[in-house]
Each structure stands twice: as structure tokens, then as C-alpha cells.
Amino acid sequence: MSTHGRTLPRRLKRESSSEQVAEHIRRLIMSGELVKGERLRQEDLAEELGVSRIPVREAIIALDREGWLDFEANRGAHVAGLAADDIGDHYELRGLVFGLLARRVVETATDEDVKVLSALAAEMKRTADLVEFAVTNERMIRQIIRVAASPRLTAALLVTPAIMHHDFYEFVPTGRKNQEAGIAAFLRAVKQRSADAADTAMRTMLRRQGQAVLAAFTASGVVGGQ
Amino acid sequence: MSTHGRTLPRRLKRESSSEQVAEHIRRLIMSGELVKGERLRQEDLAEELGVSRIPVREAIIALDREGWLDFEANRGAHVAGLAADDIGDHYELRGLVFGLLARRVVETATDEDVKVLSALAAEMKRTADLVEFAVTNERMIRQIIRVAASPRLTAALLVTPAIMHHDFYEFVPTGRKNQEAGIAAFLRAVKQRSADAADTAMRTMLRRQGQAVLAAFTASGVVGGQ
DNA sequence: GCCGCAGACAATGCATACAATATCGTCCAC
DNA sequence: GTGGACGATATTGTATGCATTGTCTGCGGC
Incomplete structure (x- = not known):
């Protein structure tokens, strides 16, 4: 369809919001802004990044499986730390x-x-x-x-x-x-x-x-x- | 209260729906009911298990990261197979x-x-x-x-x-x-x-x-x- | 006949809204 | 004063609905 206003470099593969959120969190951890044990609140992240909580949750689940976070049901996600x-x-x-x-x-x-x-x-x-x-x-x-x-x-x-x-x-x-x-x-x-x-x-x-x-x-x- | 008659043994830790869905899919793969390359439709799974698509999506994301599925944005999830x-x-x-x-x-x-x-x-x-x-x-x-x-x-x-x-x-x-x-x-x-x-x-x-x-x-x- | 494109349809992505659960402060009994 | 139960609040979990994207079909041009 007609080109969207998106003037991003737009690589071959468009990333989903979830993946962008995950990327953001990884960077926060690697850069030291998030330290071990710190809790991640879904709503804060959502607001900060201008998305709803759904992609944030999805990112958290992915990062939990990747080992970056500890995510326990109903108790939130904490930075696993290094x-x-x-x-x-x-x-x-x-x-x-x-x-x-x-x-x-x-x-x-x-x-x-x-x-x-x-x-x-x-x-x-x-x-x-x-x-x-x-x-x-x-x-x-x-x-x-x-x-x-x-x-x-x-x-x-x-x-x-x-x-x-x-x-x-x-x-x-x-x-x-x-x-x-x-x-x-x-x-x-x-x-x-x-x-x-x-x-x-x-x-x-x-x-x-x-x-x-x-x-x-x-x-x-x-x-x-x- | 919960309408689901599920009278599972219910261990110490209550599992989220997402985790139960993930478990279900793992069993389908291990038991051979789902074979390599087969596509998983979120809505079908949701209906089959009596939940909404959200926990299904979350399960799919987790299983993607665990290597059970290949999940590509907007293109659905496919069984990775063994x-x-x-x-x-x-x-x-x-x-x-x-x-x-x-x-x-x-x-x-x-x-x-x-x-x-x-x-x-x-x-x-x-x-x-x-x-x-x-x-x-x-x-x-x-x-x-x-x-x-x-x-x-x-x-x-x-x-x-x-x-x-x-x-x-x-x-x-x-x-x-x-x-x-x-x-x-x-x-x-x-x-x-x-x-x-x-x-x-x-x-x-x-x-x-x-x-x-x-x-x-x-x-x-x-x-x-x- | 083959390729490309437009439209309809199907499936996914995400936002909003509500329900379930944990957390923490407060009050009461002892 | 201390311990425990209760309720208010904060936070997470899930359902629903709309927006977006991918896929398929059929038409027209070459």
C-alpha cells in the first residue's frame, strides 16, 4: 500500500512492539541502568515506551526465558542480574x-x-x-x-x-x-x-x-x- | 468464581493459564500429535482450551524462546520439530x-x-x-x-x-x-x-x-x- | 499463458477494560 | 507491645474488540 510516513531505515524485517520493548530492556540491563533484583513494573514500562501492557508482558516473558529476568506469576519480574x-x-x-x-x-x-x-x-x-x-x-x-x-x-x-x-x-x-x-x-x-x-x-x-x-x-x- | 471445572491436583504453585497452555502444547509435540512445520492458530488453541488468545500468545512466545516453536511476527507459529x-x-x-x-x-x-x-x-x-x-x-x-x-x-x-x-x-x-x-x-x-x-x-x-x-x-x- | 495488482478474507498485533491476586497498613485481641 | 486477621490499594492476569498485516483469489495487461 502507500508508504507510511515511517521514515525509519526500515530494515527487511519489521519488529513487533514486543521485540522492541525486549530490546529496550536488554539495553537497560547491559548498560547498568537496571541492576540485579530491581523490579520491573509493567505499567511503568508501558507508559515510558508509549505502548500498552500487552507488548510489555510479552517482552517480559521472552526475557524470562532468555534468562535476563525472573518472572513469577502475580509477583512481577525482577532483573536476574549478572x-x-x-x-x-x-x-x-x-x-x-x-x-x-x-x-x-x-x-x-x-x-x-x-x-x-x-x-x-x-x-x-x-x-x-x-x-x-x-x-x-x-x-x-x-x-x-x-x-x-x-x-x-x-x-x-x-x-x-x-x-x-x-x-x-x-x-x-x-x-x-x-x-x-x-x-x-x-x-x-x-x-x-x-x-x-x-x-x-x-x-x-x-x-x-x-x-x-x-x-x-x-x-x-x-x-x-x- | 472460575467456571472451569478443572480439578487438577493443584500443586503448591498455581500456574498461570499461559503456563498451562504452554505445557499443553509441549505435550502435543512430545506425543507426536503436532508434527514439524505444522501451524498453530492462536484462536483455535484458545477455543480448544477455553481461554482467550492472550494466554495462548504468551505461551507461544515462551515456547518460541524455548525452541519448541518458530514464531514470526504476523506469520504465525510453526512447530520446530525434532x-x-x-x-x-x-x-x-x-x-x-x-x-x-x-x-x-x-x-x-x-x-x-x-x-x-x-x-x-x-x-x-x-x-x-x-x-x-x-x-x-x-x-x-x-x-x-x-x-x-x-x-x-x-x-x-x-x-x-x-x-x-x-x-x-x-x-x-x-x-x-x-x-x-x-x-x-x-x-x-x-x-x-x-x-x-x-x-x-x-x-x-x-x-x-x-x-x-x-x-x-x-x-x-x-x-x-x- | 504468465505476471502483477486490487480487493476480500483470514489471522495476528495491540489497546482498553475488567477480574484475580499480592502487598501493605491498620485495627483489634491478647 | 506483639501477633494475627482484615481490608484498602497496587499490580498483575485475562477477555474482548478494533487496527494492522499477511494471504488468497480473480481480473486485466503484456
Whole structure:
């Protein structure tokens, strides 16, 4: 139909209000404006964002399942918060999982697969925009999953509790550099068909990411001493 | 008062309609009544369950985040489905994660912790009711997490994409036996302070559970050849 | 015959309104 | 003065209805 006045960049996929609200809350948590234990009132958020409570509720439910909030029936939603240990464990687990995936990639990837992965890595290196970088990175992750593992459950396991969200690189200054270096090492290992090296590359990268996240979040006060 | 004659056992915690709807849908998927790709219409479900569309929507959002459904804005929700590989990978990853947790338990558990774990294991052995068994099992898992790891992220990572839900043992005949045997082996390892043995016990148990789940789901037609 | 577009229909997205539940202060009995 | 029950208030939970968006069908142009 005729174009709406919406002069937003309007990406391919329009986001629902719920998703925008969820995004907003994630940012509040990552930026430290919402601290652990703090209660979120549906009506306040709704008014603040100019929507009704329905999309707010839907966002809260999604964030509860993603681990950002604790949402108990009739008792409201509270910020789950991040402790230093949480972050360490999170990245240790991610390291385990991606290490396993990396091994699988070495074992099963065809030349064509490798080509696709290389192309994505090059694209990441090329782009200047952080959001685009994050999106490409996500595509890379999906490609790795596609090559190496069953799509659905692995995706659920990895993507769901995503600390590394689209905004991730905004909040963690050295995140991009680490990521690129790790990906490069991983690709080298794949081309040399060395499962051990691929595994190690992933684990190392994720350990460094964990340290960087911890540093960034500690500096900004997002993680307290628990 | 409530018109619904639902005289459910009504446990301690009253569940919201949303959660009941979610539970219902999970069962439909696990039992094979809903197959991969099938579309869920909000209004149909609402009418079928005697609620409005709001709790149905909320359930769909939760299940999307848990990985059971693919929910796209304005395009409805589709059953994500289970492939054989999904299940294998899921349990392999669970094995990795719980193996790590098991190591931590050996390293950090106090005598008191061990006593609590033993008590829970005994309770699991004692109970006849499958639901109670599952609940106790979940308490055990939570206890392990409490002892061994940071609570929040680990819980989010483990609990969220729960194939092993409360009904799990209904659908997988040998599930309970495997679980008990694995727990017993794990506890022996903990008492002997052997991290390797604890790790192995967990991985072995989960590998067996994976095989059992696959067999059960294949038999019932829940997993197709993809 | 095939493609593109307009309109009708179907399904979802969200706002408003009301019901159910928790929380907290107050009062009363002891 | 303390503990517990009761009620007022705040907050969440769900139903209903309208707005928006996607999908399908049939028509006209190429």
C-alpha cells in the first residue's frame, strides 16, 4: 500500500512492539541502568515506551526465558542480574560447545562450506558498522551450526541465553577484535583439517571474550560482587 | 468464581493459564500429535482450551524462546520439530555441561552438600510416582548447580531448552532407570573425590538417555527422518 | 499463458477494560 | 507491645474488540 510516513531505515524485517520493548530492556540491563533484583513494573514500562501492557508482558516473558529476568506469576519480574561467576561460566560453557562444533566442522565441512565461511569472515572484516558486523557474525555462527550440527536444538541452546546480543560490541570495546582474530584462527585450522586447533581456537577466543566482557561490565557497574 | 471445572491436583504453585497452555502444547509435540512445520492458530488453541488468545500468545512466545516453536511476527507459529540429530546433539551437549558441573561438585562440595545430594538420590529411589520423581530429579539438578556453578546463567543454559521436562519419564520408559543408575555412579564418584569418574558418570548417563529418547521418539513417530 | 495488482478474507498485533491476586497498613485481641 | 486477621490499594492476569498485516483469489495487461 502507500508508504507510511515511517521514515525509519526500515530494515527487511519489521519488529513487533514486543521485540522492541525486549530490546529496550536488554539495553537497560547491559548498560547498568537496571541492576540485579530491581523490579520491573509493567505499567511503568508501558507508559515510558508509549505502548500498552500487552507488548510489555510479552517482552517480559521472552526475557524470562532468555534468562535476563525472573518472572513469577502475580509477583512481577525482577532483573536476574549478572554476577562475575555467571559470566565466567557462561563463556566457559560457550567455549566447550563451540569447541565441539569446531571439531565437527573440521570433520564434516566440504570445500564449498569452507568457502562460505571464508566469505563471511571476509565480510566481517570489511564492514565498518558494528550492527552489520554483529549480524554477519550471527550468520557465521548459524553457518557453523548448519555445517557442524543439528540446527534446531543447538541453536536453541546457543542463541537463547544470548549475552552476546546485537549490541554486544557496543558495550565491549575489544570484542570485535577478539572475535575476528578467533575466527581467523579457526578458519586456518579448518583449512589445515586440524580438529584440535579448531577446538582450541574457539575456546581461546571465548575465554578472551569472557575476560573482556567481565572487564567491561565491571567497569560499568553492571556486575556487582553478587 | 472460575467456571472451569478443572480439578487438577493443584500443586503448591498455581500456574498461570499461559503456563498451562504452554505445557499443553509441549505435550502435543512430545506425543507426536503436532508434527514439524505444522501451524498453530492462536484462536483455535484458545477455543480448544477455553481461554482467550492472550494466554495462548504468551505461551507461544515462551515456547518460541524455548525452541519448541518458530514464531514470526504476523506469520504465525510453526512447530520446530525434532530431528534425530537434534536429540543426539542435545544430549551430547548436556553431557559436556553436566560433566563439567560434576567435576566442580567433586572439587567444591562440602560434606554437608554431599549429604543433601545423597538424601535427594534416596528420595528419588523411594518414590513411586513419576511426576514426583521428576520433581525430585529437578531439585537434584538445582542442587548440583547450586553447589557447582554460578546459578543464573547455568540455570538458564540448562533449564531453558528442556526436552527433559516433567513428562519426560512418561514418554521414555527406561528413562528413570538410567537416571537412577547414573546418579548413583555420580554420587560414588563424589564420595571418592574423583573428578574424572564423576564427569564420566554424567556423560555416560546422558549418552544413554539420549539413545533412549531417540528410540522412544522414533517409535512414536515424533522424530521423522528430517 | 504468465505476471502483477486490487480487493476480500483470514489471522495476528495491540489497546482498553475488567477480574484475580499480592502487598501493605491498620485495627483489634491478647 | 506483639501477633494475627482484615481490608484498602497496587499490580498483575485475562477477555474482548478494533487496527494492522499477511494471504488468497480473480481480473486485466503484456
